[in-house]
Structure formats: structure tokens, C-alpha cells
Amino acid sequence: MAEMLILLAALLAGGGFLLALWRFIQGPTAADRVVAFDVLTVISITLIALAALAEGRGIYLDVALVYALLSFLGVIAVARYLEGRF
Amino acid sequence: MAWVRDTGILFVTLLLFWLMLAGSLASDVLITGALVSLAIALLFRDGLSFFTELRPTLAAITTGFRYYGYFLRELVRSNFRLAAIVLSPSLPIEPAIVKVRTRLKSRMGRLMLANSITLTPGTLTVEMEGEWLYVHWVNAETTDTEEATARIVAGFESYLEVMYG
Amino acid sequence: MAEFLDILGGLLMAAGAAFLLFGGIGLVRMPDLYNRIQAGTKTTTLGTLLVLAGVACIEPSWGWKLLLIGLFLLFTNPLSSQVLARAAHRNKVPMAASTKVDRLAQDHGGES
Secondary structure, eight states, rough: HHHHHHHHHHHHHHHHHHHHHHHHHHHHHHHHHHHHHHHHHHHHHHHHHHHHHHHTTTHHHHHHHHHHHEEEEEEHHHHHHHOOOO | OHHHHHHHHHHHHHHHHHHHHHOOHHHEEEHHHHHHHHHHHHHHTTTOTTTOOOOOOOHHHHHHHHHHHHHHHHHHHHHHHHHHHHHHHTTTOOOOEEEEEOOOOOHHHHHHHHHHHHHTTTTTEEEEEEEEEEEEETOSOOHHHEEEEEEIHHHHHHHHHHHTO | HHHHHHHHHHHHHHHHHHHHHHHHHHHHHHHSSHHHHHHHHHHHHHHHHHHHHHHHOOGGGGHHHHHHHHHHHHHHHHHHHHHHHHHHHTTOOOOOOOOOBBBHHHHHOOOO
């Protein structure tokens, strides 16, 4: 039962990932792509957490945390760039 | 003396996060964490942390817990409303950027307010200038500053005022 | 008891992932950037928190680390959205035609 629900969760999150990916490719502005990228990373963090559960490896959570940290910095950096502040 | 307290608060916060990350209380873990936290706290003396500017009163702490309860409830409401909007075929939105005003004075209080607004029903802080906040609203019920302040800001402000001032 | 927690965790994860899907739908359907940011931030924040809570129910020993990731996202997600919205507005990324009023542009009419 729990395994089924994990699979269902992964499928739903995967659907969200694909839709965000469409927006990432479609644009139309650079800012739209950054928003899509932000959503993609957050969904990836969820998927990493689900993978950690499925494989029983807690170390994946460290990957998720570092990923969250770096993507946050990345989005902030791109936003500053868009503002023309560099 | 204020900077000693601020640095101390930052140090404790960082150490707490380190311990959560390491998940152990072994002496070598503790010593490494303490040294690094101290170095960072001294280097970034005017950095903000969650507990910076939190008033050291019991009322501030209990209000903090109530604030989180209120915040989580608003977050859930916000998500159901957004889900209803994106799932309905006609996409019923009425966006606008409205101006609201806050009474909060502290930096952390204002940061928390802006963050809370962003995560609650249909609103997103776009720009902040002193006491004025410009908020993007998916379903703008009003474009009047006073009205919008009452609907968007007042709920969180009453909690944050006790916590941070 | 463990059985119960497994099911509860699974349900939390499925609910959270459903919100992630809604976020994706919003990202595709919303007419302009600002509405997309709204759809993107809120749903991914709650969605991820629910999934992490679900994982914590099934593997309680990971609780602290999951709490840390959750707290981090709770703070950084709205922040990056705000910075992005501000950058977009300063860059005059167009708003949807249905937008009723833009007080920010009104107050900054002269500046670029």
C-alpha cells in the first residue's frame, strides 16, 4: 500500500516536472524560464527525497539539501543579473 | 553591547542548524560546528537570523507558535484556492498590483511579513520601500490601499508586532 | 502502529505531489509571469513540505534533516520569488491584459 502511494506521488510530481519543463522551454521571457527553473529544482528536491525513501539511503537527503542551497543562490544571482545590478 | 547579543544569537542559530544537519552530538562534531559557527557569526556580524530582533519576552515566544499555526493554515488555504483557480476551465483571475502599508519597524519583522504575504492566498510581494509594500494579487478584491492593507497585512501584522515590533 | 504511519506517510506524499502537479498546471495556464510565480511558489512550498512530512512518517530517523530541508525551503522559496518578481517588474516584463491596476508602475511612472 505504502509503496503504491510512493509510486503515485512520484508520478504526480513527475507530471508537474514535465509541465514546468514545457514552460522552461516555451519561455517567452527569460524571467519565465527562471521561474520554471525554480519550480523544476523544488520538484527535483521532492523527487530526490522520494528516491532516498525508495532506495533506503539517507545520504540522498544531503544531496537534496545542497541542491536546494545552490538553486536558491542561482535564482537570486540570475534575478540580480536581470535587474542589471552586476 | 548590542552586537555581542546579535552575534551570540547568530552563533546559537548556526550551531543549532549544524547539529540538525550532522544528526549527532559527538564531541568532534560539536567542536567543529562551534568553531565554524563562531567564525561565521563574527564575519557576518550584521547578518539576520530567525531569532535576531525577536523580543526576549514570553509573549513573543508563545505568539511565535501561534503565528506558525496561523501561517500554516493560511498556506493550506492559499494552495486550495490556487488549485481551484488553475483547475477551473475559465481560469478566473483578476490580477492587480496594490499598495499596502505596514506598521512593523524591525528588519526581520518586515522580512517575515513579506515572506508570509508571498505564501498566502493569491498575494505576492513585488517591491518593498520602507513602510510601503507593493503586492501582486491574483484575485484583487479591492485596489484601495486601506482596504488592501486590512485584508492582506493585518492578520500577520498583529502576530509579528508582538514578536519583532 | 508502523503500518499506520506508513499509510499516513504515503497519503501525505501523494497529496503533496498532487499540489506539485497543480503548480505545473498553473505554470502552464497562467497568462503572465507574475501569476505564474504565484502558482509556482505556493504550490511547490506546501507540496514539498507535505512530501517531506510524509517521508518523515515512514523514516522517523531522518526527521531532523527533513525538518532542516523544509525550513530552508520555507524561507528561501518566497524570497527567490519576490526577488524574481521585482527583477521582472523593473525590466518591464508585461502583465496580463486582465490586470486591473499596477500601483507600482503608477508610483514609479517617470523612472526606468
